[in-house]
Amino acid sequence: MQTFGLVHLDSEALEASFPEFRPYIGKCRFRDCRHDSEPDCALREAAESGKFEVKRLRQFLDFRTECELGRRQAQGW
Numbered sequence: 001m002q003t004f005g006l007v008h009l010d011s012e013a014l015e016a017s018f019p020e021f022r023p024y025i026g027k028c029r030f031r032d033c034r035h036d037s038e039p040d041c042a043l044r045e046a047a048e049s050g051k052f053e054v055k056r057l058r059q060f061l062d063f064r065t066e067c068e069l070g071r072r073q074a075q076g077w
């Protein structure tokens with residue numbers, strides 16, 4: 001349950017840090033989209049059509065990677 005809480009907190013923190021992504025989150029073809037190399041990714045399409053900077057999407061992916069690494073360390077992996 002603690003792990004679930006952490007995951008939830010991370011995704012909220014991500015959305016709070018990138019409010020311009022909010023309209024696109026959940027619009028990807030795949031529900032578990034990583035917004036990286038998946039086809040029909042709503043976030044990537046928005047970035048590529050100039051809704052926000054592609055740089056911001058990179059920052060989002062980096063931030064998420066850091067969260068995941070931090071979580072792994074917290075669990076002692």
Ligand SMILES: [Zn+2]
Nearest residue numbers: 028033035041
């Ligand atoms: Zn996506």
